[in-house]
Amino acid sequence: xxxxxxxxxxxxxxxxxxxxxxxxxxxxxxxxxxxxxxxxxxxxxxxxxxxxxxxxxxxxxxxxxxxxxxxxxxxxxxxxxxxxxxxxxxxxxxxxxxxxxxxxxxxxxxx
Amino acid sequence: xxxxxxxxxxxxxxxxxxxxxxxxxxxxxxxxxxxxxxxxxxxxxxxxxxxxxxxxxxxxxxxxxxxxxxxxxxxxxxxxxxxxxxxxxxxxxxxxxxxxxxxxxxxxxxxxx
Numbered sequence: 001x002x003x004x005x006x007x008x009x010x011x012x013x014x015x016x017x018x019x020x021x022x023x024x025x026x027x028x029x030x031x032x033x034x035x036x037x038x039x040x041x042x043x044x045x046x047x048x049x050x051x052x053x054x055x056x057x058x059x060x061x062x063x064x065x066x067x068x069x070x071x072x073x074x075x076x077x078x079x080x081x082x083x084x085x086x087x088x089x090x091x092x093x094x095x096x097x098x099x100x101x102x103x104x105x106x107x108x109x110x111x
Numbered sequence: 112x113x114x115x116x117x118x119x120x121x122x123x124x125x126x127x128x129x130x131x132x133x134x135x136x137x138x139x140x141x142x143x144x145x146x147x148x149x150x151x152x153x154x155x156x157x158x159x160x161x162x163x164x165x166x167x168x169x170x171x172x173x174x175x176x177x178x179x180x181x182x183x184x185x186x187x188x189x190x191x192x193x194x195x196x197x198x199x200x201x202x203x204x205x206x207x208x209x210x211x212x213x214x215x216x217x218x219x220x221x222x223x224x
Contacts (some may be wrong), residue, residue, distance in 0.1 A: 100157075102155040
């Protein structure tokens with residue numbers, strides 16, 4: 001099993017550009033999550049989807065949108081990237097009340 | 112709102128010495144507690160979890176953690192540290208039947224020869 005996969009692994013954007021981070025899981029989990037990790041800040045939840053068809057804001061949702069495309073896939077979109085969005089982005093999945101499994105991360109640099 | 116505090120940003124331990132990483136949480140009910148480890152450039156790997164029952168929890172790689180409700184703590188321990196344990200460690204808390212986790216800011220473990 002691949003577990004949780006994320007694409008791309010690395011991305012460089014210019015301020016104002018848009019992009020979509022892709023996440024897919026093959027564990028048949030109901031819940032999926034997007035986090036960002038910044039030095040000294042730990043992981044902060046951007047958005048999550050408790051089940052297919054639902055999405056909810058986390059701690060730091062501003063500047064982001066998400067789409068739960070189907071049970072397997074959960075994408076994160078930056079409509080107009082800003083330097084403050086330079087970060088490492090992690091996707092995770094779980095059963096409700098279960099363990100969260102993390103993807104390898106996407107490293108994003110916004111110039 | 113739930114919160115997690117990891118008081119130590121960095122800890123340096125000699126190889127072979129014992130290790131304790133501190134984690135304090137704030138949560139109104141019985142929490143679900145986790146420790147994750149992140150090696151440089153990698154994703155997060157679960158070390159151990161506490162849901163209920165025995166308050167001393169064994170995890171992978173020789174790690175253990177003890178849940179102390181009276182102190183709102185869930186400290187991570189290892190009796191003898193190896194150089195390969197050098198990484199960043201995150202404590203996290205969730206609610207029963209949780210949808211989301213709240214993470215601490217992490218403790219970076221450095222292992223000296």
